[in-house]
Structure formats: C-alpha cells, structure tokens
Amino acid sequence: MLKKRIVACLIIKNGIVVQSIGFEKYLPVGRADIALEALNMWGIDEIVLLDIDATREKRVIDLEWISKITGKILTPLTIGGGIKTIEDMRRLIHFGADKVSLNKTAIENPDFIAKASKVFGQQCVVVSMDVKKVNGKYEVFSDSGKTYTGYIAEEYAKVVEGLGAGEIFLNSIDCDGAKNGFDIDLINKISQSVSIPVIACGGAGCPGHFLEVAEKTNASAIAAGNFFHFTEHSPIVVKSYLDERDVELRLDSYANYRNCQYDQDGRIAKRDDKYLYKLRFELIKDEVV
C-alpha cells in the first residue's frame, strides 16, 4: 500500500538554506549539502529544493551546484527555480532531480506543462502553487506571493491537471512560517478538485499539525520547511508520532521515538530513567549493505 509521504522543503536564497516566514522574512539556516545529507540519513521521504531567487534574477537554478550537493543523497528530489525550457528540465533530471517543480513558468506559459509532460512523462512535472486567502477566496499568487495571477486556486489546480501536471505542491502563504498548523480547508478544496497527488505545505509547528492533515484531508504528502531545521532527527520524530496514531507511513530507520511523551510544543519529553538505563546495555549493530 502507498504510504503518506513526509516531505522536507528546502528554500534556497543567496545560495543558502533559509527559513521563510509569510514569504516576506527570511532567516538563514546554512549550507544546503549538510541539510540534504542530514535529512537523507534521517529517512525523509522526499525533498523539495526551491531556489526562490532564480526566477527574479532571470536565471536557472545552478546545475553544477546541484550535482555537487546531491552526490550523497539517495532520496527522491523535486527541484525548482527558474525552469523555462525542455532543455533546462532535461539537464536537471540528468543531474539527479526526479521531478521538476514549475511555478511562474506554469502561470505564464501553461502550454509548457503539456509539452514537458509529453517529453518526460506526467510523473516528472510538479506544479507549485502559492495561495493566499483574499476576501474568503483562495487566490493564486506568483513572484513569491507579490503578484495576483487572476486564478482561483481550485480552478487553477484543475487547469494544470488537465494540461498534464503529475502533482501539485500546494503552499499557503498565510500559514507559511506561522507554526499554527496547516490550512485544512484549502488542502481539502484542492485535493478534492483533482485526481493527482497533492503535497500540502505551510504551517507545521508540531507533530500534531501533521496528524491533523493526515486525518482530515486526503493529501498524499505533508511537507514542512522551517519545522525540520535545527532539530535532531526531526523527520523520525514526526513519523514516530504519526505511526503511533495509525497513519500509514514508512518508518524503517532504526532510531525511532515510539512510546514517547510530547510537550505542548511537540518536543519530546525526557524518557524515564529506567528506560534510559536499559538503553546503555542495548547493542545496535551497523546495517551492512
């Protein structure tokens, strides 16, 4: 059975990973290769890497840099940033992207979605949409949330699906970086209007927020950016939390946090002394491939 994916979104600005808050404020995190390597080791299901400067600076995400930082990664990668041509896509896939994310190109040149899905197959084309709630309606924005595109979110999702998009990366501008939970209403509206998988992103602040999406929507994947930074084993913690609450997902890392207590911010509470004492005598063998 297909499992729910827990996806990490790495936002790249000026060549480094940043945390994004409401598409306006950015806080530096650090080098992308280190973030990728850690997430890969910690069993993340997929990584979405987006260069948010590329479109504005009228360039394509740096391919040589991509090939350098993905050298040790055995995790599915979706890459986006300034992709405009079939040739750009071909080179990205050659350098290790499994899927390519289109944002502004999909809005300005919708025919490109059809062309790309014909050449590379539908499964390669991810359309990323940034959505803001204006007067009770969900509207699609471009240019990092600055320009209104004229599309209503549900309609846009149907349009891109019809053109041959294989997946939708749904980002809520209002929830981005707020740590108050996902916009469940938005995720439901979009995932009910299309039959392709939807990756929901924006708002994760604690493992409970992931659970809410898993229980109340049928999004195929749940993504977070800021949430996964600065915390050891963050994907494994979320997965253990969800796994214990009967969400079907992949948890095959041998570190796991089943039977843990969480505080109100979703941080793991200290285990009792008896358990920690027992751990001292447990032999964990390296996995040999």
Added chain:
Amino acid sequence: MKNDKTIIIDYGVGNHHSIENALKMLGCEFDVSCNKKDIRDGDSYILPGVGAFAEAMDNLNSKDILEVLNKEVLEKKKPILGICLGMQIMADSSEENGHHVGLGWIEGRVVKMDASEEVKIPHVGWNNLIVKKRKPLFDLTKEDAHYYFDHSYRFDCSHENISATCLHGNDIVAAVQKENIFGVQFHPEKSQVSGLKIFRSFFNNIKNMDVLDA
C-alpha cells in the same frame, strides 16, 4: 559468470547521475556510455529511465545501439537491470501517447493505470512489495522494506515473469525477471538503504548466474 564492468547505458532519458552515486557508494566498477564498443566490452548493464516511452525508444534507435544491445542481452545472455522506464521499454509495446513498439524482451504491454477517488495517479511515493521471487534482487532486503515509485503507466505481463508486485488500487507489477533480464518499476537509486541492497544483491547474484539457472 564474471562481472568486471557494469555499463550504465546513457541514452539521453536517464537520471544516471543518481545511479552513479548509488554504485559509487557500493564501490562498483562501472562506466556510463552509449558507445557500441563499450557496450560490447561490458559484462552487465543498467538501463535507467525517467521520461516518456516514445522518446526513450527513439533515442535508442537514433543512437544506433539497439542491435548491439539485442545481441549482448539476447544472444550472449549478459545480465541487464532496467529501472522504471528502463524496465517498461523491455515490453512489446506501450500505449503512452499513442502506440509505440518496445524492445520486446519480456512479453507484455505497458498500459495506463486507472485512477479513482482513493487511488491517485501518478503512483508516486513509497510502497512495500509482495515478493514472489527472492533471487536475484530481493534476497538481502527485509520483507516489509519500502521503495520509491514514480510512474503513471504499468507493465502488464504474464505472471511467470513477475518477481514482485505492489498494491495501488490493484496489483501493480513492481519487478520482472526472465532469464538474464531484470527490471524494477521503482527507483532503487532513490530508495535509501533498501535500494542499495537491491543493487548489492543484483551484483552478488549475477556473479553466480549459472547457479541461479539451476
């Protein structure tokens, strides 16, 4: 059978950079090439593939390596592992964007998967397998291991050639094998440790191919 050199066949629709990374981690000897001489000198092959069926077949034709591949694989029985689209083009034909003829190495057709309310297409994400034949691909991996899938067409072939299936709405062919020809629908190069184990057991077992036949 010796396996001194594996050739990753570069025919323009692959993500062979990722496959190279995986093989490097395992310490395998390999070359990336679409040159006839290299293919003739290789001992085993990996046929990658991300993309659409028609373009993959066109590229094999235009690079003029069909004949040499057929000879090495079908006559000399050198082992080959097709990944994702690389597995699908081993079929007789495909209905992806029209009707296209494949390599015809394993009888069967590539057909569109059916979407429904519960079953989203493309089939993308991590799925577990029902393994029918452990050798040569699955003898190192755990029973409940997960692998990364990303496809919207499936291989429809006869059950004697199926080595593993997975469940997405219906049973989907996840791995095929026929004599020296092997294929997987998922991406072992993107399936973390479980994926590395697939490559490892492939290379381990093809060295003892004669034993495998017996």
